[in-house]
Amino acid sequence: xxxxxxxxxxxxxxxxxxxxxxxxxxxxxxxxxxxxxxxxxxxxxxxxxxxxxxxxxxxxxxxxxxxxxxxxxxxxxxxxxxxxxxxxxxxxxxxxxxxxxxxxxxxxxxxxxxxxxxxxxxxxxxxxxxxxxxxxxxxxxxxxxxxxxxxxxxxxxxx
Amino acid sequence: xxxxxxxxxxxxxxxxxxxxxxxxxxxxxxxxxxxxxxxxxxxxxxxxxxxxxxxxxxxxxxxxxxxxxxxxxxxxxxxxxxxxxxxxxxxxxxxxxxxxxxxxxxxxxxxxxxxxxxxxxxxxxxxxxxxxxxxxxxxxxxxxxxxxxxxxxxxxxxxxxxxxxxxxxxxxxxxxxxxxxxxxxxxxxxxxxxxxxxxxxxxxxxxxxxxxxxxxxxxxxxxxxxxxxxxxxxxxxxxxxxxxxxxxxxxxxxxxxxxxxxxxxxxxxxxxxxxxxxxxxxxxxxxxxxxxxxxxxxxxxxxxxxxxxxxxxxxxxxxxxxxxxxxxxxxxxxxxxxxxxxxxxxxxxxxxxxxxxxxxxxxxxxxxxxxxxxxxxxxxxxxxxxxxxxxxxxxxxxxxxxxxxxxxxxxxxxxxxxxxxxxxxxxxxxxxxxxxxxxxxxxxxxxxxxxxxxxxxxxxxxxxxxxxxxxxxxxxxxxxxxxxxxxxxxxxxxxxxxxxxxxxxxxxxxxxxxxxxxxxxxxxxxxxxxxxxxxxxxxxxxxxxxxxxxxxxxxxxxxxxxxxxxxxxxxxxxxxxxxxxxxxxxxxxxxxxxxxxxxxxxxxxxxxxxxxxxxxxxxxxxxxxxxxxxxxxxxxxxxxxxxxxxxxxxxxxxxxxxxxxxxxxxxxxxxxxxxxxxxxxxxxxxxxxxxxxxxxxxxxxxxxxxxxxx
Numbered sequence: 127x128x129x130x131x132x133x134x135x136x137x138x139x140x141x142x143x144x145x146x147x148x149x150x151x152x153x154x155x156x157x158x159x160x161x162x163x164x165x166x167x168x169x170x171x172x173x174x175x176x177x178x179x180x181x182x183x184x185x186x187x188x189x190x191x192x193x194x195x196x197x198x199x200x201x202x203x204x205x206x207x208x209x210x211x212x213x214x215x216x217x218x219x220x221x222x223x224x225x226x227x228x229x230x231x232x233x234x235x236x237x238x239x240x241x242x243x244x245x246x247x248x249x250x251x252x253x254x255x256x257x258x259x260x261x262x263x264x265x266x267x268x269x270x271x272x273x274x275x276x277x278x279x280x281x282x283x284x285x
Numbered sequence: 286x287x288x289x290x291x292x293x294x295x296x297x298x299x300x301x302x303x304x305x306x307x308x309x310x311x312x313x314x315x316x317x318x319x320x321x322x323x324x325x326x327x328x329x330x331x332x333x334x335x336x337x338x339x340x341x342x343x344x345x346x347x348x349x350x351x352x353x354x355x356x357x358x359x360x361x362x363x364x365x366x367x368x369x370x371x372x373x374x375x376x377x378x379x380x381x382x383x384x385x386x387x388x389x390x391x392x393x394x395x396x397x398x399x400x401x402x403x404x405x406x407x408x409x410x411x412x413x414x415x416x417x418x419x420x421x422x423x424x425x426x427x428x429x430x431x432x433x434x435x436x437x438x439x440x441x442x443x444x445x446x447x448x449x450x451x452x453x454x455x456x457x458x459x460x461x462x463x464x465x466x467x468x469x470x471x472x473x474x475x476x477x478x479x480x481x482x483x484x485x486x487x488x489x490x491x492x493x494x495x496x497x498x499x500x501x502x503x504x505x506x507x508x509x510x511x512x513x514x515x516x517x518x519x520x521x522x523x524x525x526x527x528x529x530x531x532x533x534x535x536x537x538x539x540x541x542x543x544x545x546x547x548x549x550x551x552x553x554x555x556x557x558x559x560x561x562x563x564x565x566x567x568x569x570x571x572x573x574x575x576x577x578x579x580x581x582x583x584x585x586x587x588x589x590x591x592x593x594x595x596x597x598x599x600x601x602x603x604x605x606x607x608x609x610x611x612x613x614x615x616x617x618x619x620x621x622x623x624x625x626x627x628x629x630x631x632x633x634x635x636x637x638x639x640x641x642x643x644x645x646x647x648x649x650x651x652x653x654x655x656x657x658x659x660x661x662x663x664x665x666x667x668x669x670x671x672x673x674x675x676x677x678x679x680x681x682x683x684x685x686x687x688x689x690x691x692x693x694x695x696x697x698x699x700x701x702x703x704x705x706x707x708x709x710x711x712x713x714x715x716x717x718x719x720x721x722x723x724x725x726x727x728x729x730x731x732x733x734x735x736x737x738x739x740x741x742x743x744x745x746x747x748x749x750x751x752x753x754x755x756x757x758x759x760x761x762x763x764x765x766x767x768x769x770x771x772x773x774x775x776x777x778x779x780x781x782x783x784x785x786x787x788x789x790x791x792x793x794x795x796x797x798x799x800x801x802x803x804x805x806x807x808x809x810x811x812x813x814x815x816x817x818x819x820x821x822x823x824x825x826x827x828x829x830x831x832x833x834x835x836x837x838x839x840x841x842x843x844x845x846x847x848x849x850x851x852x853x854x855x856x857x858x859x860x861x862x863x864x865x866x867x868x869x870x871x872x873x874x875x876x877x878x879x880x881x882x883x884x885x886x887x888x889x890x891x892x893x894x895x896x897x898x899x900x901x902x903x904x905x906x907x908x909x910x911x912x913x914x915x916x917x918x919x920x921x922x923x924x925x926x927x928x929x930x931x932x933x934x935x936x937x938x939x940x941x942x943x944x945x946x947x948x949x950x951x952x953x954x955x956x957x958x959x960x961x962x963x964x965x966x967x968x969x970x971x972x973x974x975x976x977x978x979x980x981x982x983x984x985x986x987x988x989x990x991x992x993x994x995x
Contacts (some may be wrong), residue, residue: 136353164871167871168870171957171963174962174963175809175820175962177809177817177818177820177962178814178815178817178818179814179815179817179962179964179965180817180820180962180963180964188528201477211585227666241844261951261953261954261956261957262941262953262956262957262959262960262961262963263941263942263944263945263953263956264945264953282941282963283495
């Protein structure tokens with residue numbers, strides 16, 4: 127009789143232990159997938175995620191429309207590019223440096239600096255662009271002001 | 286080179302045609318079989334006409350049987366239609382049944398190695414039957430060679446009848462008899478003539494009786510309409526073999542029973558002109574007073590020339606004396622004189638001498654002898670043996686085979702001293718069995734359970750008690766291309782499944798596992814900078830079916846408290862269904878259809894399969910709670926043969942412009958997933974190393990198992 131009770135206790139204990147371990151597995155085994163928000167994702171597309179070898183993205187001009195008309199790019203102009211760094215900095219082929227911000231997924235703000243002869247910041251201008259398209263290959267920015275309307279088409283220049 | 290290829294292709298094509306076999310099965314309204322090889326493994330039924338064209342060869346295997354309910358039309362040329370059984374798996378033959386007004390013609394065919402070549406089943410009826418110019422050879426069945434049961438005629442009222450002819454056939458080396466239910470009948474007009482019946486060994490019990498003759502049947506007084514015509518046949522050296530001892534028991538030619546007073550078998554050749562000797566091979570009133578008397582007053586003293594070719598006389602070349610059946614041969618012969626009923630061809634003949642290697646062995650020494658042929662007359666030849674063998678002083682026999690006729694007809698094998706050899710065989714067999722029995726009298730050492738020698742014992746338990754059902758639950762970690770070398774830095778997902786186990790041997794069991802899980806991982810979990818720079822990630826649900834074979838360290842028949850923990854190891858195959866996906870701008874995309882490895886832009890590539898074959902190793906530790914229930918932990922390492930479980934194979938980074946142009950739907954997503962970090966890449970750079978590209982994952986967890994039946 128005692129033995130029977132002992133086996134019964136062992137069996138119940140085994141069942142409890144198995145259930146406990148099973149629940150523990152359930153709790154710990156759910157995929158730890160890091161979900162980033164859309165804005166962050168767009169920023170990563172524009173400038174990289176900041177991880178190794180993904181700290182900057184280079185965008186090369188592909189075509190340009192001014193006031194709705196296509197603007198024929200010269201050979202020199204066709205080699206223009208802008209680099210966006212994941213740390214918020216930006217520069218272009220001609221050495222015009224600054225910072226970039228993306229307050230929403232549709233807006234891009236560039237703050238570009240001019241320097242004096244001593245290398246100190248002399249002035250800064252802020253350009254606001256509307257992001258029409260941004261994916262891993264294409265960047266379409268729209269600049270809209272009273273006198274000037276620009277459509278800038280960039281392509282990813284990472285290969 | 287091209288010629289060689291053409292030759293090889295031609296050779297393969299011709300070989301294929303030569304050796305191609307057609308398997309016949311099922312029910313046919315009519316069956317016409319053309320030249321070539323055909324296999325019959327089961328019962329085939331022909332309700333109409335069965336026809337075989339010259340050159341047709343039928344291999345009947347095991348249950349292979351042809352049931353004919355209509356006409357049979359088998360007309361070969363020089364015996365080029367063959368019905369033969371597979372060695373050690375001999376098929377049956379023909380069964381003729383049902384009533385039909387057509388004819389049966391079986392001509393120039395060979396029936397070899399079958400169980401029962403021809404059975405005319407009870408209640409059968411045709412217009413006529415002709416079995417002519419056939420060879421029945423080495424048929425193994427011990428029931429009947431040809432069995433003719435009665436047709437369904439009304440008793441003495443029906444005036445219709447049929448002609449039944451068995452003419453010009455050769456019967457040799459068969460193990461069973463020809464049986465007519467009614468040898469004298471008012472409904473079957475039997476003509477059994479001009480046949481050669483030589484060297485048949487009818488198996489039966491040692492006591493000679495009616496049914497242990499090569500041909501037998503009933504002759505009743507009630508039937509008066511037809512007198513069966515049994516003439517011009519040659520019955521030569523047909524014996525009864527004792528089933529138990531395999532020794533020759535009696536001559537066995539013809540048997541008769543029934544209420545008839547006499548039955549005429551005149552004008553046949555019986556291998557001798559000695560009446561006493563002839564009577565030894567017939568079963569009639571002399572042995573059983575209630576049987577008819579066989580009339581052999583007028584016998585043929587030599588076989589008819591028109592009989593199928595056979596050798597009817599073998600004499601010692603030295604003294605010109607006929608070899609008696611009972612002769613014991615211990616010393617080599619120098620020459621023999623053979624006589625046949627027609628001119629025979631000895632150019633390909635093989636003469637051999639066979640004897641036992643030793644007294645306590647069944648091993649037979651078979652010595653091929655060379656000889657010169659000296660023609661004495663057109664049908665008699667002297668064979669001078671040129672290769673002498675040292676006298677073994679052991680009982681042996683001579684065998685003369687492969688003699689042929691002018692048209693390559695088959696000629697029965699001639700054996701000299703075979704009767705004494707079989708007796709000696711029996712002695713050897715008894716001695717060998719006795720020696721074997723002595724060896725077996727030492728009781729074998731009882732085997733210990735769980736010993737190494739005892740690991741793969743067969744299990745006598747009922748089939749259903751060997752099944753065990755397990756439920757599995759635990760985790761899965763992807764360890765393939767997109768993963769961290771440190772196992773615990775990878776993403777872990779839930780895994781569920783169930784397993785059906787089957788105990789094969791005491792320590793071997795098989796299993797079939799069906800599991801479902803999710804695999805996911807990201808390069809960002811890696812500590813490898815290259816992987817981080819690549820920045821890929823994926824997620825896929827997988828469904829796997831995995832048969833396996835396991836080695837159980839503890840005898841799985843045992844249930845003892847001392848052996849509650851039962852480890853096992855095993856391996857198996859995986860059939861995995863998967864579909865990798867990725868998230869782009871909050872939406873989940875099917876990565877395979879995007880062609881992220883450039884599969885859609887390169888005409889030489891194609892989309893990878895969403896089914897992967899793989900293999901796995903598993904380790905289990907089971908705790909046996911009681912006889913039926915157990916629980917435990919498991920660990921499985923799965924290796925996939927596909928590298929696309931995570932969508933990242935050893936493909937080049939695709940050209941973005943081409944990818945955009947060629948991808949019609951979700952091009953931006955395709956571009957993103959092809960290079961999620963937009964990393965700078967050099968020409969020809971690969972997304973994954975080709976050195977060890979295969980994906981893998983591990984599973985671990987707990988299981989609960991229960992035997993379903995007692």
